[in-house]
Amino acid sequence: MENILEIKNLDISYSTHNGFLKSVDNLSITFEKGKVTGVIGESGCGKTTIINSIMKILPANAQIGKNSRIIFKGNDKNLLTIRKGELQDFRWRKASMVFQAAQNSLNPTLQISEQLMDSIWDHDSSISKKDCIRKTEKLLHMVRLNPERVMDSYPHQLSGGMRQRVIIAMALVLEPEFIILDEPTTALDVITQSFIFDILVDLQKQKNLSMILITHDLASAAKLAHNMVIMYGGELMEVAPSMKLFNNPLHPYTKGLLGAIPFIDGDIITKKSIDGTPPDLINKPIGCIFQDRCPKVFDRCKKEHPEIRDVPGSDGKRKVACHLEEIFNE
Amino acid sequence: MNKQSSLLKLENINMYFKLKNGDELQASHNVNLKIDNGEMVVVVGESGCGKSTVGKMSLGVLKPSCGTISLDGQDIWQKGFKWPAKLRTEVQVVHQDSFSSLNPVKTIFQTLSAPLLRHKLVKNKKEALVKINELLYSVDLTPVEYFIHKYPFQLSGGQRQRVSIIRATILKPKLIVADEPVSAVDASSRLSILDLMKGINKKHGIAFLYITHDLATARYFAPEGRIVVMYLGRVVETGKIKDCISGPAHPYLQALLTAIPHSDPQKAKEPIKIPLKSFDMPKATHPPSGCVFNPRCLYATDICTKEVPLLEKYRGRQIACHNKEDIPGFKK
Numbered sequence: 001m002e003n004i005l006e007i008k009n010l011d012i013s014y015s016t017h018n019g020f021l022k023s024v025d026n027l028s029i030t031f032e033k034g035k036v037t038g039v040i041g042e043s044g045c046g047k048t049t050i051i052n053s054i055m056k057i058l059p060a061n062a063q064i065g066k067n068s069r070i071i072f073k074g075n076d077k078n079l080l081t082i083r084k085g086e087l088q089d090f091r092w093r094k095a096s097m098v099f100q101a102a103q104n105s106l107n108p109t110l111q112i113s114e115q116l117m118d119s120i121w122d123h124d125s126s127i128s129k130k131d132c133i134r135k136t137e138k139l140l141h142m143v144r145l146n147p148e149r150v151m152d153s154y155p156h157q158l159s160g161g162m163r164q165r166v167i168i169a170m171a172l173v174l175e176p177e178f179i180i181l182d183e184p185t186t187a188l189d190v191i192t193q194s195f196i197f198d199i200l201v202d203l204q205k206q207k208n209l210s211m212i213l214i215t216h217d218l219a220s221a222a223k224l225a226h227n228m229v230i231m232y233g234g235e236l237m238e239v240a241p242s243m244k245l246f247n248n249p250l251h252p253y254t255k256g257l258l259g260a261i262p263f264i265d266g267d268i269i270t271k272k273s274i275d276g277t278p279p280d281l282i283n284k285p286i287g288c289i290f291q292d293r294c295p296k297v298f299d300r301c302k303k304e305h306p307e308i309r310d311v312p313g314s315d316g317k318r319k320v321a322c323h324l325e326e327i328f329n330e
Numbered sequence: 331m332n333k334q335s336s337l338l339k340l341e342n343i344n345m346y347f348k349l350k351n352g353d354e355l356q357a358s359h360n361v362n363l364k365i366d367n368g369e370m371v372v373v374v375g376e377s378g379c380g381k382s383t384v385g386k387m388s389l390g391v392l393k394p395s396c397g398t399i400s401l402d403g404q405d406i407w408q409k410g411f412k413w414p415a416k417l418r419t420e421v422q423v424v425h426q427d428s429f430s431s432l433n434p435v436k437t438i439f440q441t442l443s444a445p446l447l448r449h450k451l452v453k454n455k456k457e458a459l460v461k462i463n464e465l466l467y468s469v470d471l472t473p474v475e476y477f478i479h480k481y482p483f484q485l486s487g488g489q490r491q492r493v494s495i496i497r498a499t500i501l502k503p504k505l506i507v508a509d510e511p512v513s514a515v516d517a518s519s520r521l522s523i524l525d526l527m528k529g530i531n532k533k534h535g536i537a538f539l540y541i542t543h544d545l546a547t548a549r550y551f552a553p554e555g556r557i558v559v560m561y562l563g564r565v566v567e568t569g570k571i572k573d574c575i576s577g578p579a580h581p582y583l584q585a586l587l588t589a590i591p592h593s594d595p596q597k598a599k600e601p602i603k604i605p606l607k608s609f610d611m612p613k614a615t616h617p618p619s620g621c622v623f624n625p626r627c628l629y630a631t632d633i634c635t636k637e638v639p640l641l642e643k644y645r646g647r648q649i650a651c652h653n654k655e656d657i658p659g660f661k662k
C-alpha cells in the first residue's frame with residue numbers, strides 16, 4: 001500500500017482575542033494512493049483547516065506546530081516548509097482543490113469557456129487555441145456538461161449544479177493525481193448531489209485519482225470514500241475502511257453520528273441526536289475531548305487523553321482513540 | 331371558531347413575482363393546501379420549487395396574487411378582517427437562519443420576556459424570569475442560569491434554534507411554520523430539534539407546517555403526517571407520508587427518492603440510475619408547457635407537452651400526472 005500524502009503530528013492554532021484556539025491537535029493521517037479518503041466531522045472540527053494547511057493557504061492568524069509535517073508521496077520534503085516555486089508546482093500540477101461553496105466563486109463577467117481556457121493557458125502558454133478549445137470541451141464532457149450549451153454561458157446562466165461541475169472541470173485542467181474536495185455538494189439539491197457523486201466515482205476509477213473528500217454528510221460520503229477518518233474537536237476519533245465503519249462503528253462518537261442519521265428506508269424509532277454541545281477549543285478539557293457528550297464516559301476519560309491505537313487484526317487500517325478496552329479486545 | 335373548517339386553508343393560490351428584467355415568475359401555481367388543528371404537514375421539493383413562498387403566504391406576510399387563504403374559516407385578506415394581530419399570535423414561524431431571526435443585541439432573557447410582557451402572559455419581570463426558566467428547562471437549555479443572559483452569537487446553531495422554537499410557542503399559537511429549521515444545524519443534533527417540535531405538537535396540539543428539502547427528516551418528523559411534494563410551483567403529489575415515501579406514484583417523487591443515500595453502505599456504493607431524462611431544472615421564468623415535469627420525465631407522452639395535469643385522487647393520495655396508471659411501481 002502506497003501513500004499519496006502523510007500528515008504527521010499536525011498542530012494548528014488560531015490566535016483569537018479570547019486566546020489560542022486549538023483547531024487541529026496532534027493529528028496524524030495517511031492517505032492511500034488511488035483511493036478516496038473521507039474526512040468526516042461536525043462543523044468546526046477542523047476539516048477546512050487541515051486542507052488549508054496542505055494547500056498552504058491558512059489565514060495569517062494561524063500557527064503551525066514545530067513538529068508538524070505533511071509529506072507528499074514519500075518525498076522527504078515537508079510541504080509545510082517548502083519554497084514557493086516548489087509549492088506552485090505541487091499546488092496545481094500534482095494536487096488541486098475544489099473549495100467549500102465554490103459554485104459561487106466563478107468570475108461572473110467571463111464566459112465559462114474563457115475561464116477554463118485561461119486556466120489551461122496559465123499553465124501552458126504554448127498550446128494552440130484550437131487545442132485549447134478541444135481540451136476545454138473534453139473537460140466539460142468529463143463532468144457530463146454539454147459544451148455547446150455551456151461554453152458561451154456566463155455563470156449566472158447556469159444552475160448551481162452546473163456551476164459546481166464547471167468547478168470540478170477546472171480542478172481537472174492539469175490532470176492532477178490528487179484532488180481535495182471540500183464539501184463539494186453541500187449546497188446542492190439531492191438529485192444534483194447524487195449525479196455529481198456519480199461523476200466523481202467514475203472519474204476516480206478511470207484516472208485512478210487519489211482524493212480527499214471533506215464532508216459532514218456521512219451518508220453520502222459512503223458512496224465515494226474507500227476510507228473514512230472521523231474527527232471531533234480537532235482530533236481523530238476513528239480511522240477505518242468505509243464498509244467496516246458503517247457496519248461496525250467502534251468509537252462512541254462514530255456510533256452516535258451513525259445513530260443520528262434518519263435514513264429514508266431504515267427504522268426511525270431508534271434514531272437519536274448526540275446530546276450536548278461542541279467542545280470549547282480555547283479551553284480544551286483534560287482527558288478525552290468527547291467526554292462531555294459520550295454515553296460511555298468513565299473516570300479515566302476525564303483524567304487521561306486517549307491516544308489513537310490500532311485495532312488488533314485490522315492490519316493498521318483501523319484505529320480508534322478511546323479508553324474503552326472492549327473496542328480493542330474483540 | 332368554526333369547528334367544521336380547517337385551521338388553515340390555501341385555495342387555488344397563484345403567486346406571481348415581477349423580476350427586475352421584466353420577466354414574470356410564477357412561484358405558486360394553483361396550490362391548494364389544508365392544515366387541520368394539531369396536524370403535521372410537510373412541504374418538500376428542491377430549491378426554488380416554491381416551498382418558502384407557501385410558508386410566507388401561510389404566515390400572512392406575503393399576499394397571493396389570487397386565491398384565498400383562510401384561518402379558522404376566515405379569509406385573512408378580506409377587507410375588514412383584522413388579520414395582522416390575529417395571525418401574529420395564531421401562526422408563528424421558525425426560520426432556517428436562527429442567527430438573523432434572533433435580535434443580535436438582545437439576550438435570551440430580553441428576547442423571550444418581551445412577548446410575555448407585551449401580551450400580559452406575566453405581570454412583571456420577576457414572573458417573566460420564572461417562566462423563562464421553565465421554558466429553557468423544557469428545551470434542555472441547562473443549566474438555565476448559564477444560558478439566560480447569553481447573546482445569540484454565544485450559542486451554537488442548535489441552541490439558537492431551540493430559543494427560536496420557544497419564542498414561537500410562547501403565545502400558544504395554533505400553527506407553527508418551520509422553514510428548513512434544521513438544515514443549518516449539525517447533523518448530529520438535528521433530530522433533537524425535530525424531537526422538540528414533535529413534542530410540542532403532541533403536548534400542546536400545535537399544528538406544524540414543516541418545510542424542507544430533506545425527505546428523510548420529513549419522514550422522521552411526521553411519520554403519521556401528510557406530505558406535499560412540489561415541483562416548479564406546482565403540487566405534484568400529496569398524501570400520507572407513509573404511503574408516498576414507501577410507494578411514490580409521481581415520477582418526480584420516484585426520482586427524488588432514488589437519489590437519496592441509502593442506509594445500506596453496500597448499496598450506496600452501487601451506481602444509481604436516477605429515473606430522469608435530464609438533470610437540468612428548467613427555468614422558472616420559462617416553464618415548459620403542459621406538465622412542467624415533461625422534459626425530464628421518462629414516461630412523458632404527447633399529451634404531457636400540451637395539457638396541464640390536474641391533481642387527482644389515485645391510490646389513496648393525489649397526484650398530477652397524465653400517465654399515472656402507466657408509471658412503473660417504485661423499487662429501490
Ligand SMILES: Nc1ncnc2c1ncn2[C@@H]1O[C@H](COP(=O)(O)OP(=O)(O)OP(=O)(O)O)[C@@H](O)[C@H]1O
Nearest residue numbers: 014016021023042043044045046047048049050059
Ligand atoms: N481564521 C480563524 N480565526 C480563528 N478561528 C478560526 C479561524 N478559522 C477557523 N477557526 C476556528 O477553527 C475551528 C476549525 O474550523 P474549520 O473551518 O477548520 O472547521 P470545519 O470542520 O471546516 O467546519 P465547517 O464544517 O463548518 O466548514 C473552528 O472552531 C473555527 O471557528
Ligand SMILES: Nc1ncnc2c1ncn2[C@@H]1O[C@H](COP(=O)(O)OP(=O)(O)OP(=O)(O)O)[C@@H](O)[C@H]1O
Nearest residue numbers: 347355357376377378379380381382383384543614
Ligand atoms: N420576492 C421575490 N421576488 C422574485 N422572485 C422570488 C421572490 N421570492 C421567491 N422568488 C422566486 O420564486 C421561486 C420560489 O421561491 P421559494 O423561495 O418559495 O423557493 P424554495 O422552494 O423555498 O427554495 P429553497 O429550497 O431554495 O429555499 C424561486 O424561483 C424564487 O427565485
Ligand SMILES: [Mg+2]
Nearest residue numbers: 047048049100
Ligand atoms: Mg469547512
Ligand SMILES: [Mg+2]
Nearest residue numbers: 381382383509
Ligand atoms: Mg426556501
